[in-house]
Amino acid sequence: MQSTGTRPKVVVAGGARGVVGHAGTRLLTDLADKTGLTSGFVQALGLDRVRRPAHEPGRVAVDLAVLLADGGEAIADLAVLRQQPDLFGSVASDPTAWRVLAAIDEPARARLRVARAAARELAWAQLLETRRSLPVTTVLGRALPGLVLDIDATIVPAHSEKESAAATWKHTFGYHPLLCFLDASGEALSGMLRPGNAGSNTAADHITVLGQALQQIPDAYRYGSPILVRCDSAGSSHEFLAHIRGLREHGMHTQFSVGVAITEPVRAAITAAKGWVPALDGDGSLRDGAEVVELTDLAGIGLLASFPAGTRLICRRERPHPGAQLSLFDQVNGLRHQVFATDTPHGQGSIQFLEVRHRCHARVEDRIRTGKTTGFGRFPSRQFAINQAWLELALTGIDLLAWTQHLLLDGAMILAEPKKLRYRLLHVAAKLTRTARTTTLRIAADWPWTDTLITAFRRLAALPEPVT
Incomplete structure (x- = not known):
């Protein structure tokens, strides 16, 4: 030829x-x-x-x-x-x-969600029969018990006038859906389509999305397995955290790991913190230029009073990467700080482990990115x-x-x-x-x-x- x-x-x-x-x-x-x-x-x-x-x-x-x-x-x-x-x-x-x-x-839509939950239960049963186990979330080579649910919101631009589309906090125009994914398998458990100007930390929306996600989980796992709920700081409203804690009264073994906004009391605790220890990367190696410390005992009763009992605050500081958005506090200190709250008790992992576990919440961003090529990137x-x-x-x-x-x-x-x-x-x-x-x-x-x-x-x- x-x-x-x-x-x-x-x-x-x-x-x-x-x-x-x-x-x-x-x-x-x-x-x-x-x-x-x-x-x-x-x-x-x-x-x-x-x-x-x-x-x-x-x-x-x-x-x-x-x-x-x-x-x-x-x-x-x-x-x-x-x-x-x-x-x-x-x-x-x-x-x-x-x-x-x-x-x-x-x-x-409610009936479709019920049908999807029934199909998920059968799919999990088929998976157990054919593969002998369900996918699990691993952190530092350690399989986490139970299920990990990641909640996050995203902006979906609209390029024409659509009902309920509105200006977003990113100065675009469109929708601001809130979504929940199962970390281990990548399944999309629930989602709520919201106007573009919907608040990032609206507790009622987080409670609704989490509730619909939990309804997607078969009863044997919803009530028989630990469930960790991870969010960024948009999910740190005290009402939402109280709701997660309250689920224990309904037979669910729920915990949370959520980002926390760095307010003046948090900054004071960071400044007073001693005993910083090296932070770890996902493979267990030392994270270059990063350290973690527990702030719980430094935060003060007033700051923690509105959180559920047993809440701990943990901070990571590290040299900022190029292009990182820094607050004035970060610029003065020359380090980037991130704080999260968790009610995981002492004895269930070091603060380095808990920090890596929380940082793995970032995987939800990949779920959302690929989800936008699977339907919800264009309405x-x-x-x-x-x-x-x-x-x-x-x-x-x-x-x-x-x-x-x-x-x-x-x-x-x-x-x-x-x-x-x-x-x-x-x-x-x-x-x-x-x-x-x-x-x-x-x-x-x-x-x-x-x-x-x-x-x-x-x-x-x-x-x-x-x-x-």
Whole structure:
């Protein structure tokens, strides 16, 4: 074959038959069926219907969630699935999808959350049966007991007038959703779409998002495992911390680790602090130029009086990295200071360990960054209610990716970001062949990840079926 430069010369023509794209995305649709998510959504959105529609609203919602997991950004992207009926079946038109979204009000969203929780419970049971354990959060090589929930907010700009979009504290315009992720697995437990001018430390919103996240956790883990709630300083309102502590009265073993604003009493405690010890990096090595100290005994009764009993304050100071935003106090001292509060009692880890554990909250920023490429980085409608439904389906798409990784994949692919999954597995082309009443999806023999895909499909087929 002649070539021009380094690329072979090609002639483009149509007429090929049986070729499909996004073949690996079939993993997501089938996993939705295997975990009972599809049937749950169909039931959640199919109540009070006299006759069965041509496209079940619940199935349309699952297709939209799959679309977002696959990297789609708009309802029009459903065409990629719709034009391949031999692979994805009958997919609704864009107007039908819009009507389904418009019909999802708050009661319907609540039913979708219930269906998602039921699917999560089954997915975790399948994970225990096939992998013998659930993912765990590790700090300094030590597995933390129970579950770690990370709550954080983010700004999502709106480039046109949308209902409830508003000016944000970052001097942009859009929305300010609040989200909660399960740290060990990357599952998106809950989210609240809020106007752009919503407060960062609104206790009521944090309580709502945490409550919805806890409802996503199966009862055996919600009541039988320790639960650590991590936030930045936006979650340090005394009302929210009191709520976390109050959950213990309902049988949950909750603790918190939250950032604390450095006020004048905190600055006085930092100035008076003695006995600084070296801080650690995530791999256990010494963190260059960083030290930690406990401020609890220096904070004074007045400062700690509004915190739940047993709250401890721990501070880290270090040389600021280039571009770090420093307060006047930091500039005078030449060091950057960060303080967090935790009610983890003495004897459950050194202050170095607790500081690294809290700093790992930063992983939620990666969850949010990749989540913005999985649906909630762009909201499609001028109507706030439709965008709320879109957020719920985006969280579902994130869950489908997480379940796919932990149930069906191995090695580095378990930790791969969505972009890598899409480029290597989900978007691969394949050929459909039919022989003896069997339809076979044939992936190129020389594609480096063909064996990974075949293994994933085999594991998917072997998963226990949901009980209907």
